[in-house]
């Protein structure tokens with residue numbers, strides 16, 4: 001029996017217009033055809049005996065969301081980080097898995113993990129891919145590579161290293177564990193008590209060694225980065241992508257646009273006061289975060305105007321309660337509120353993310369031949385981005401994970 005999704009509108013997210021009164025025909029875990037009901041009626045009739053029609057009740061269908069900045073074992077400074085110090089391996093695994101599953105149910109069918117404890121992201125990826133447990137597709141960095149005392153030290157999700165040889169070896173340890181992408185921290189950040197966001201951390205030689213080790217293995221490399229100075233150096237050293245980009249300037253965004261270096265802006269991290277208070281983050285962290293907010297938004301807008309390729313990332317748990325909704329929906333809304341057109345924001349959360357991870361041949365749009373990772377919601381997110389909050393139906397790999405239609 002194959003499956004056809006009927007009575008829906010489709011937003012393909014590949015640049016083509018939305019299709020009203022659409023049908024999506026699946027062949028196993030892949031999309032076989034997407035078109036109007038009228039165009040596909042002959043196919044539906046021909047297959048009538050071995051095709052189940054799933055009525056989506058007029059919902060809007062788009063590709064599954066892809067969150068480019070997740071820490072499945074996230075434990076921010078405050079009670080969460082203190083508690084995490086006493087966790088056993090099993091406890092970390094259960095917590096990280098729960099976070100992955102909650103994200104999937106919220107419609108995030110793909111997560112790029114950028115620093116997790118004890119390689120829990122890679123272990124979960126193996127179990128999910130083997131069909132042992134249900135979960136989102138994971139694209140993993142393992143541990144973040146940082147300088148001694150650098151951004152994220154003490155979080156349990158990073159590996160300290162120094163000098164080009166140290167960085168090269170630390171990257172190779174991630175590759176040995178099966179990393180799909182490499183993450184380094186090259187400046188300070190919000191969640192570090194003894195550092196400023198602008199502080200340069202990794203040296204040029206360290207960044208260059210890390211980039212070379214990643215590229216030699218055919219992996220892309222991204223950096224947690226705050227200042228324009230460090231980002232410009234990092235790009236010269238070979239970075240493919242930049243996380244946050246709190247303090248960008250015009251020459252740097254121009255270089256990013258020219259070289260096709262991605263920005264994952266993670267706008268939520270500098271505007272989530274209620275979230276940080278609720279989870280008990282220390283006051284110094286809240287102050288630092290909110291102080292960066294204005295520059296962060298300005299940097300994002302500068303990058304947007306310059307045409308820097310962008311993908312959506314929360315740097316939170318995608319399904320974390322945030323600002324009256326979930327972090328992943330709010331992040332897309334922040335991108336729109338900052339000036340990105342609706343269609344571009346949906347693309348940043350799907351096809352652009354797939355391109356960043358070089359999995360766009362299989363994922364990121366509702367296109368015949370691609371894997372059937374889809375979400376559906378009652379309202380049209382091209383008209384009102386808040387429609388994403390209504391996602392109630394999730395399909396991954398051709399299987400319905402959550403069904404809001406009953």
Ligand SMILES: [Zn+2]
Pocket residue numbers: 069071114315
């Ligand atoms: Zn992060």
